[in-house]
Amino acid sequence: MGLLRDLIGGVGRSALALLGGLGRGVLFLFRTVAAIFSLPFYIREFWHAVLTIGYFSLPVVGLTALFTGAALALQIYAGGSRFQAEAVVPSIVAIGMTRELGPVLGGLMVAARVASSIAAEIGTMKVTEQIDALVTLSTDPMRYLAAPRVLAATLTVPVLVAVGDSIGIFGGYLVGTGRLGFNTGAYLQNTVDFLETWDVLSGLVKGAVFGFLVALVGCFFGMNSGRGAQGVGRATKSAVVSASVLILASNYMLTELFFTG
Amino acid sequence: MIELRGVHKAFGANRVLCGVDLVVPKGKSMVIIGGSGTGKSVALKCILGLVRPDAGAILVDGQDVTGTDRESFLGRFGMLFQGGALFDSLSVWQNVAFRLLRGAQKSSPDRAREIALEKLRRVGLKPEVADLFPAELSGGMQKRVGLARAIADDPEIIFFDEPTTGLDPIMAGVINELIREIVVEMGATAMTITHDMTSVRAIADDVAMLHDGVIKWTGPVGEMDASGNPYLDQFIHGRATGPIEAVR
Numbered sequence: 375m376g377l378l379r380d381l382i383g384g385v386g387r388s389a390l391a392l393l394g395g396l397g398r399g400v401l402f403l404f405r406t407v408a409a410i411f412s413l414p415f416y417i418r419e420f421w422h423a424v425l426t427i428g429y430f431s432l433p434v435v436g437l438t439a440l441f442t443g444a445a446l447a448l449q450i451y452a453g454g455s456r457f458q459a460e461a462v463v464p465s466i467v468a469i470g471m472t473r474e475l476g477p478v479l480g481g482l483m484v485a486a487r488v489a490s491s492i493a494a495e496i497g498t499m500k501v502t503e504q505i506d507a508l509v510t511l512s513t514d515p516m517r518y519l520a521a522p523r524v525l526a527a528t529l530t531v532p533v534l535v536a537v538g539d540s541i542g543i544f545g546g547y548l549v550g551t552g553r554l555g556f557n558t559g560a561y562l563q564n565t566v567d568f569l570e571t572w573d574v575l576s577g578l579v580k581g582a583v584f585g586f587l588v589a590l591v592g593c594f595f596g597m598n599s600g601r602g603a604q605g606v607g608r609a610t611k612s613a614v615v616s617a618s619v620l621i622l623a624s625n626y627m628l629t630e631l632f633f634t635g
Numbered sequence: 636m637i638e639l640r641g642v643h644k645a646f647g648a649n650r651v652l653c654g655v656d657l658v659v660p661k662g663k664s665m666v667i668i669g670g671s672g673t674g675k676s677v678a679l680k681c682i683l684g685l686v687r688p689d690a691g692a693i694l695v696d697g698q699d700v701t702g703t704d705r706e707s708f709l710g711r712f713g714m715l716f717q718g719g720a721l722f723d724s725l726s727v728w729q730n731v732a733f734r735l736l737r738g739a740q741k742s743s744p745d746r747a748r749e750i751a752l753e754k755l756r757r758v759g760l761k762p763e764v765a766d767l768f769p770a771e772l773s774g775g776m777q778k779r780v781g782l783a784r785a786i787a788d789d790p791e792i793i794f795f796d797e798p799t800t801g802l803d804p805i806m807a808g809v810i811n812e813l814i815r816e817i818v819v820e821m822g823a824t825a826m827t828i829t830h831d832m833t834s835v836r837a838i839a840d841d842v843a844m845l846h847d848g849v850i851k852w853t854g855p856v857g858e859m860d861a862s863g864n865p866y867l868d869q870f871i872h873g874r875a876t877g878p879i880e881a882v883r
């Protein structure tokens with residue numbers, strides 16, 4: 375009896391904590407959007423964020439896309455050959471990269487790189503009272519820290535996705551022409567013929583949403599970091615885990631929204 | 636004038652402030668003393684609105700602080716944090732000039748840097764440190780940069796949380812004199828937390844002692860030695876035995 379009560383109590387408490395966290399997260403989202411659309415806008419912080427979030431993520435996003443596109447070509451070839459449809463490799467690689475793998479893998483890589491570093495940086499600022507110091511210097515931490523990062527991620531991740539798409543398709547091309555015996559001109563022609571604008575565009579929209587979520591989650595956990603080094607560590611971990619799950623969940627919802635009905 | 640009326644603050648089960656009443660007259664220097672962990676820093680943060688009191692009222696110039704526009708309210712304050720709280724992504728001079736470089740009445744970068752160098756000089760730092768980053772400074776230097784930042788735009792009300800801990804005796808003397816100057820010459824209102832009795836005597840007009848969540852004694856610094864208050868006496872003379880337990 376006592377055990378059951380403890381169990382139910384425990385589940386109830388966890389559920390309440392989750393709901394409470396969700397509520398604070400949504401509130402944080404609204405406050406961040408409000409901060410983005412209000413003055414002052416800290417332009418230097420914004421460019422700095424563009425550099426660290428966007429530019430410095432290029433190598434890792436590019437490499438991820440290259441290998442993914444290459445592996446994708448091999449798999450589709452293997453699958454396609456079961457019903458004599460090897461010719462679909464170029465178009466399926468292109469569609470797979472632009473619609474799904476470009477944005478999702480790009481988003482996950484950015485989550486690992488950026489959500490963690492934002493959470494650790496802001497969390498450290500929190501535990502060393504730098505956020506308090508900002509407030510006393512009449513600077514709103516939401517405008518100074520959150521708004522530039524979230525805006526920068528929202529704008530730059532689609533660019534990263536576009537780069538990743540191209541590199542991924544190129545990876546498929548390398549494998550297709552080098553290992554699977556496709557004619558170089560035909561491969562490219564096939565890619566271009568079958569790829570539609572919306573395939574690419576939908577991926578870029580996904581990228582923007584993922585970028586927004588990654589930076590938002592990083593800022594949220596950083597600003598709510600617990601005390602001490604342990605608090606920052608926990609905030610960083612939570613940021614990466616939450617950002618990754620949010621990306622995969624919102625990817626499903628966006629895919630439903632874009633490609634069904 | 637700063638007035639605290641029955642301010643309460645608890646963190647979970649840890650009751651830190653249990654009805655703090657205190658008045659700091661305009662243009663005076665108030666020093667708060669009290670054992671480690673008694674809530675001195677928390678009291679200052681309550682006034683600034685960084686920590687929300689559970690009960691009680693805080694008034695600045697007769698106005699309740701919760702009712703005012705926060706940004707312009709904080710524009711009148713300067714604060715030296717106990718740990719310095721320097722922005723480690725900005726260089727020393729950019730830290731000092733943080734407020735001068737932003738906000739409504741911002742100065743040009745050249746002018747801001749000039750002011751920053753002047754403030755650094757006043758806290759005993761050479762111009763060479765201006766372009767270093769906080770992580771490249773010693774603890775005492777960081778503290779002094781924090782001090783320079785607190786006074787950078789000549790605020791009306793300044794809070795110093797342990798301005799001289801970690802400084803050598805000579806530098807501590809320089810800082811004590813500086814705080815005194817700021818109050819006397821610029822007419823600022825100052826609240827200083829310190830454990831150093833030499834600093835208390837050098838800086839204070841009035842002294843308040845915080846213990847067990849309340850102000851145990853407050854009065855002019857001249858009356859401190861003859862107060863007859865057992866808490867204050869034990870603290871001033873640093874005795875291990877008395878009404879204040881050594882283990883808290």
Ligand SMILES: Nc1ncnc2c1ncn2[C@@H]1O[C@H](COP(=O)(O)OP(=O)(O)OP(=O)(O)O)[C@@H](O)[C@H]1O
Nearest residue numbers: 646649651669670671672673674675676677678717
């Ligand atoms: N953000 C916080 N969350 C939880 N507890 C806190 C927080 N800030 C302070 N405390 C607690 O409040 C109490 C008073 O802390 P405070 O920093 O005000 O002490 P202090 O008087 O300034 O001590 P010291 O002289 O050592 O600086 C301590 O027990 C501390 O653990």
Ligand SMILES: [Mg+2]
Nearest residue numbers: 675676717796
């Ligand atoms: Mg303190």
